[in-house]
Every structure is written in structure tokens, then in C-alpha cells.
Amino acid sequence: MDKYTDKTAENESRSDIQRRSDSREVMIDAKGLVKTFGSKENRVVAVDGVDLLVYKGEMVAITGQSGSGKSTLLNLLGGLDKPDSGKIISCGEDLTAVKDKRLAEYRRRRSGFVFQFYNLIPVLNVEENIALPVNLDGKNADKERLEKILDLLGLKDRRYHYANQLSGGQQQRVSIGRAIMANPPCIFADEPTGNLDSGNSREIISLFKEIIAEYGTTVVLVTHDGSIAAEADRVVTMSDGRIINERVRSF
Numbered sequence: 001m002d003k004y005t006d007k008t009a010e011n012e013s014r015s016d017i018q019r020r021s022d023s024r025e026v027m028i029d030a031k032g033l034v035k036t037f038g039s040k041e042n043r044v045v046a047v048d049g050v051d052l053l054v055y056k057g058e059m060v061a062i063t064g065q066s067g068s069g070k071s072t073l074l075n076l077l078g079g080l081d082k083p084d085s086g087k088i089i090s091c092g093e094d095l096t097a098v099k100d101k102r103l104a105e106y107r108r109r110r111s112g113f114v115f116q117f118y119n120l121i122p123v124l125n126v127e128e129n130i131a132l133p134v135n136l137d138g139k140n141a142d143k144e145r146l147e148k149i150l151d152l153l154g155l156k157d158r159r160y161h162y163a164n165q166l167s168g169g170q171q172q173r174v175s176i177g178r179a180i181m182a183n184p185p186c187i188f189a190d191e192p193t194g195n196l197d198s199g200n201s202r203e204i205i206s207l208f209k210e211i212i213a214e215y216g217t218t219v220v221l222v223t224h225d226g227s228i229a230a231e232a233d234r235v236v237t238m239s240d241g242r243i244i245n246e247r248v249r250s251f
């Protein structure tokens, strides 16, 4: 039997149904998001009227074919880009209303990003990469928290290593450490396992689950991989900039 129940509705927006039937704390509330690129004959509607609610402590996977708008949507939710229209309230911050300075603050303190190719700074070691967002925010990294994160990542004995001395799986763990160092309520990950073998991919997903259990973090990740998506609490499928299906995992 399918372990998912289909929640797609024809006439009522998904987020409206969820809002009515759920009392969990909403962390991300996106409504009517539209994002276009280019103009005239080059115009691409990358995100085309997306509504999405994400609850505290949830792991939501966004899937869909290449070019369906997954990264664009993730970037909007994570405050890396602004929509042409629509509204996003993410972790208590109205991303569509705030000024750029406040948006930059949201990115440093309230959201963490994880990318497919890790994006570590090569001249910084593991510890320094993890501490970077806090240091960029003008603060010293809390030593105790850094230790705890290194422990969680299983990288205590690699703390002085540089990116080129680490495996792909280890590099991705460092980038996750960097994403959670400021203890943001939300993490956004774009194909975090896209460059890893299946064993390392499973480890990364387990790590996200540990982080959710430990800190109550909310995780939105984009993946092409069905077996990774199947680990999420909810799977959202996009096509041509729209959400065409949403499946909730039933336990």
C-alpha cells in the first residue's frame, strides 16, 4: 500500500485546506508566489502561483523535472531572491515586505542554506567554515556550540582540515554545520545529496533528521532522488512552476 495520502484538491488551495485542518505551528507561509526571468520572447515564468505551508520541525521535499522551478522556489523561501508577486512569511519574517538590510539579517540569522556543491571556503578549515556565518554577523562563535556541532557531524577529528582534504560527504556535513551554526529555525537545501553516493546521501538525510529532533529545525530540501524524497514528511512535486501534487507521509 502507498505510504502517502494524496492531498491535492481541485477547487481549494492546498494551503487553505492545511490551514483549516492543522493546528501545528506554521513556519513558512507562501501565497500566490510568482517569479519570472527575462522579458519578451525570453520570458520564463519560473514560479507560477505557488502556495505552500511548512510546519515547524517538518522536512519537506520539493521534487520535479529539471527546469520545473524547484531552485527558484527554494531561493524565494530562503530569502535569496524576491518574488514578482505574492507573499512569504518565513520564520516570523514577512520577506516580501522587509527592506534589504533586514532580509540580509534574516539570511544570516534565521535561515541556513545548503548547496549541492557545498560552497565551502577553501582557505578556511572545517571549524572556520562552520563559524563563518556567525563571524560575518560580527560575533564570535560560541565554542560550546561549535563543539556540539562538530560532534553531531562526526567531524571532531577533522576540525583543522581544509575542504580539499575532505570527502564529498564530509564537505556536505561541514556545509550543514555552517547552516546550523547560528541556530536558524529554517534550513533550505538545494540538491544536498546530488553529488553523493547513496550511502553518503542516506547519512546526510539522517543528519537532517537528527538536527530536526535536536533543535526543532524546519527543513525544506530540493531533490531529484525519489528515495531521498521518500524520507521527507511531505513531498511537493513541481511542474512548469506550479505545485502539481503534494503527498503527506502517513506514519
Ligand SMILES: Nc1ncnc2c1ncn2[C@@H]1O[C@H](COP(=O)(O)OP(=O)(O)OP(=O)(O)O)[C@@H](O)[C@H]1O
Pocket (backbone or CB within 6 Å): 037, 038, 044, 045, 046, 064, 065, 066, 067, 068, 069, 070, 071, 072, 073
Ligand atoms: N537567473 C535566471 N535567469 C533566467 N532564467 C532563469 C534563471 N533562473 C532560473 N531560470 C529559468 O527558470 C526555470 C526554473 O529554473 P529552476 O532553476 O528553478 O529549475 P529547477 O527545477 O531547479 O531545475 P534543476 O532540477 O535543473 O535544478 C528554468 O526554465 C530556468 O531556465
Ligand SMILES: [Mg+2]
Pocket (backbone or CB within 6 Å): 070, 071, 072, 190
Ligand atoms: Mg535546481
